[in-house]
Amino acid sequence: MKKRLVIGNWKMNPIFVSDAPSGVEDMVSLADEIDDAIEEIEGNQLKVVICPPTIGLQQVVSEADLTNLAVGAQNAWMGDEGAMTGEVSMRMLEELGINYVILGHSERRKNQNETDEIVAKKVKSALEHDLIPILCVGEQEKDKSEVAIHQLKKALQDLSTEQIERTVIAYEPVWAIGTGDNASTDYVADVVASLRRTVDELGGNGKQVLMLYGGSVNAQNASEYASNTQINGALVGGASLNADEFARIVAIFAK
Ligand code: PGA
DSSP: OOOEEEEEEOTTOOOSOSSSSSHHHHHHHHHHHHHHHTTTOOOTTEEEEEEOOHHHHHHHHHHSOOSSOEEEESOOBSSSSSSOTTOOBHHHHHHHTOOEEEESOHHHHHHSOOOHHHHHHHHHHHHHTTOEEEEEEOOSSTTOTHHHHHHHHHHHTTSOHHHHHHOEEEEOOGGGTTTSOOOOHHHHHHHHHHHHHHHHHTTSOTTTSOEEEESSOOTTTHHHHHTOTTOOEEEESGGGGSHHHHHHHHHHHHO
């Protein structure tokens, strides 16, 4: 069976949700809670990653007692160092021991005006620093999945076969993110099949690339995606902030 991946994208959360003295302490606590909650889940083909906000990365890596989880970032810049106020580089993440980075998320494409060109440079830079990019692609409107395919081409076209196959693709239709209107499994499987064909056209082996679904995944609907062989895991936003619910999702993908 192909390896599966479940990723928690905490976005700009959690902060001051518990009695912890600071938002960063909250992040460490949530990381520990999730790690404990998935302790008993068996499935050696499954990898679980949490992506806290940048400010919490260092403390989560150094203070949380993580034996079942890897840590990823939600974004980074492509240059190694220099005049780029407010950014952190892939190299800095690498030095911190981070293994994954989410890139091209639709919220950044929209709010930070990230273009396909910027996303492509970031993906390349991540790979050069031994980070696994979680490349997000997805259309704004239902039935316009050609947008996701175009985004994929733009992001992967200058990569080597080996680099393409190290990249994880998260298909996240924008209309399904945070709305509760999760895409049907058939819809996702169709688009993912097209994304795999696009990888083939670009010189990679589409079957080798891990393809995740993201968009209102929760413990109630996760089994629909987990039972489809085209889908290799999930990128989970809101439901990854609750350790029990996230662990239920992980357990479903571990089966
Ligand atoms: P959601 O977010 O699960 O809250 O819809 C997914 C994402 O944006 O990655």
